[in-house]
Amino acid sequence: MGTEIFHQYESEVRSYCRAFPTIFKRAKGSFIEDEDGRRYLDFFAGAGALNYGHNPDFIREKLIDYLRDDGIMQALDMFTVAKGEFIKTLQEKILLPRKLDYRIQCCGPTGTNAVEAALKIARKVKGRAAIFAFQGGFHGMSLGSLACTGNQYNRMSAGTPLPNVNFMPYPFGAMEKIDTIAYMDSVLSDPNSGFDKPAAVLVETVQAEGGIVVAPEEWLKQLRALCDKHDLLLIVDDIQVGCGRTGGFFSFERAGIVPDVITLSKSISGYGLPMAIVLLKPELDKWLPGEHSGTFRGHQLAFIGGAAGIEMWTSQGLQQQVEQKSLLVENSLSNIIEELDPRLQLRGLGLIWGLDFSVIGNSDLVERVLAKCFDKGLLIENAGRKGQVMKLLPPLTISENELQQGLDIIRDSMKECFLRTAGQSYKHVVTR
Ligand SMILES: Cc1ncc(COP(=O)(O)O)c(C=O)c1O
CATH class of the missing domain: 3.90.1150.10 (Aspartate Aminotransferase, domain 1)
Known part of the structure; x- marks a missing residue:
């Protein structure tokens, strides 16, 4: 060919x-x-x-067994054995050992779907439209995620305004020398700053598409404290650097912080299958049934791969x-x-x-x-x-x-x- x-x-x-x-x-x-x-x-x-x-091989064999067994392939968000096993594995092998308490939201199958869901729930819970994102950040191509993405080339493709997002300086380049947390604090504390109070701060702990920029641990700790001080949700986008990429399963573990919301995709299915999830603190789970819907919220094979991937990550x-x-x-x-x-x-x-x-x-x-x-x-x-x-x-x-x-x-x-x-x-x- x-x-x-x-x-x-x-x-x-x-x-x-x-x-x-x-x-x-x-x-x-x-x-x-x-x-x-x-x-x-x-x-x-x-x-x-x-x-x-x-x-x-470890994951492939489980996928083949599932297919050979005529396992369910499409179930929208109905209960299935595959989904149950994935949730159980994620809870027992990843969340509980880290004392992390999150509800799992299965959303559309790509990373940008998880970011959209995270932004929606943050806005709903806090009743505010604005979001703080960071210069150099990358969060996906659908309009909500794109609004939080810095890249001008990608933003131009929207053909429509990308509102309600303010870009804050990430500690990189010229901004490394200034106290970016103090800047954000002043913006949030000054009633005349001109910034609308955001619902959430959306951050990558390592900007991947942004050029492999590693946020210092201390900066991440201060960011967590800033969110607490101003009643903002901290959303960590772990789509590219989660699932063990930086060492710990979650990229924020090195800073000892706990986000309010986490987005995961890419390697969460273990096998390159389309899958994305949002982890949200139980008190933030204010969704009404079916309020954020979608046909492919949970690819059954990806659940099988995802559970096997976590097993592989821990056992190996x-x-x-x-x-x-x-x-x-x-x-x-x-x-x-x-x-x-x-x-x-x-x-x-x-x-x-x-x-x-x-x-x-x-x-x-x-x-x-x-x-x-x-x-x-x-x-x-x-x-x-x-x-x-x-x-x-x-x-x-x-x-x-x-x-x-x-x-x-x-x-x-x-x-x-x-x-x-x-x-x-x-x-x-x-x-x-
Ligand atoms: C940090 C981050 N968030 C979101 C996305 C969007 O994921 P997807 O391309 O699967 O929509 C990406 C993709 O590279 C990413 O790196």
């Missing part, structure tokens, strides 16, 4: 296929294979939907594994920076890392490096303002050997785009 069928009939809106121009056919573990049998190591992991890798000690692998990534990338250009910035934790090229060039340079990586058999994408951050997002289950293999490809690809000067440093060169 050639790519003509896509070029001829698929909408121009397609995007990842432009960075990875081949036709994929099958995948296993940390590798994805195209129709010609070429294998690529996957540092993209379905944009965070494949924390357990491709087709993990993935948290400890991630800590170990995190060090490997940090050390290797630090060595690359030292060798090639100390102005490159490294940010990350767990198994989400970003190499920021913004001080030394534009997104063209990152894109050249990524294209070289692809040629050498590594799938990896960019993120961040102007796309200047190389984003490493391997499956949590990747072996250390595979991880090193991918890091070596990154180093080799970068070297080919950087030219050794007379001194010790490299300077980037235009090669394509």
Whole structure:
């Protein structure tokens, strides 16, 4: 099969296929294979939907058994064994051990559906329309989520105003030097500030699409306290960096905070199946029956995968594994920076890392490096303002050997785009 069928009939809106121009056919573990049998190591992991890798046997067998057994596939939000097992597993293995008390709302199957539901319930409970989101934040493409997303390119696509959201400074770049919590406090305390009091603050503890920007633990603690002080709900969007990506199951655990509402999607189904949920404190569960509805609120296979994924995460000690692998990534990338250009910035934790090229060039340079990586058999994408951050997002289950293999490809690809000067440093060169 050639790519003509896509070029001829698929909408121009397609995007990842432009960075990875081949036709994929099958995948296993940390590798994805195209129709010609070429294998690529996957540092993209379905944009965070494949924390357990491709087709993990443990989950796959449970899905096959369920299908073979003619398990229910569509039940809207009726009670099913699959949903019951998922809720039980999430409660017993994740929420109870962390002393977290949440109601689980199953919503439409993608991340943006969870964000929409979270915004709606916050507005309903607090009786206020405004939301505080953050510069650099990414929360999805439907209008409510898009209103909370900073990216101008995406926002322009709305074709309509995106109201009731104020963007606050995230502790990054020039804003790192100012006390952003004090700024928010002053805005919220000053009756003449011009800001409508919000229902909630929506935050990513690590901005993923925003360029792998890790909020300091202390800042997150202060944000929690600020929400309490001003009677605002704290919504943590853990869609990309939850499910073990940063080490703990939830990304906010490192700060020891408890959000009022959590959104989860991407890897929550364990197997890359569409699924999204909202966790909300029981006292916030003011929904009326059917008030927020939808046909695909709960994909039954995703429930099976989700329960198996949680079992896998706990029984295989993935948290400890991630800590170990995190060090490997940090050390290797630090060595690359030292060798090639100390102005490159490294940010990350767990198994989400970003190499920021913004001080030394534009997104063209990152894109050249990524294209070289692809040629050498590594799938990896960019993120961040102007796309200047190389984003490493391997499956949590990747072996250390595979991880090193991918890091070596990154180093080799970068070297080919950087030219050794007379001194010790490299300077980037235009090669394509
Ligand atoms: C933090 C965050 N929230 C929400 C979304 C939207 O999820 P979806 O693309 O499944 O609608 C994303 C997607 O990348 C995300 O990273």
